[in-house]
Amino acid sequence: SSELTQDPAVSVALGQTVRITCQGDSLRSYYASWYQQKPGLAPVLVIYGKNNRPSGIPDRFSGSTSRNTASLTITGAQAEDEADYYCNSRDSSGNHLGVFGTGTKVTVL
């Protein structure tokens, strides 16, 4: 299937660690990319490939993959990390960017 499932919401205390997961069959074959989206703004790429951060993304963001699950970890969460996070990968038809995860709302307490 071409579905990527994420928990709808997670919360984390300021300075603590939170892991966001993304499950789907396509992740057995393709790496996920992860996007952060704040209200009213376009998504921003935070992780791609095995565990790569674009320039300007803090190193508290990291990624990993195991079997059909991709994870995004924020180590030492900051107030500005409160946002929606989406995973993405190729879909079952092979389309790059073809399927997005359902999204996770991260609240920093």
Place this chain on the structure above:
Amino acid sequence: QVQLQESGPGLVKPSQTLSLTCTVSGGSISSGTYFWNWIRQPAGKGLEWIGRIYTSGSTNYNPSLKSRVTISVDTSKNQFSLKLSSVTAADTAVYFCARAVVISSTISYADYWGQGSLVTVSS
């Protein structure tokens, strides 16, 4: 610094065709190995990939929208465009254009996005 900017009508009547253009600045749309994408997001909901075009003109579309979508490119204007026909209220969304980088068969990502354009389908 590459920038993308969507433009087009903010209101479309039901059954008509939605048309949007994405203008790329800060770099040539023809340079590099990039795909140019349209992605949408209904209010309060998640992201949905609509389709993409390569500068050769080859396209791929989301199977759920394929019968209604056409994406084209105009390299002379550094633009690519989206047409979505027979729209209904369910097509009301913010529409983003985005550049995708394909590193390998297993790694791809969208590194530059437009700010988004709200399109409302209503009579």
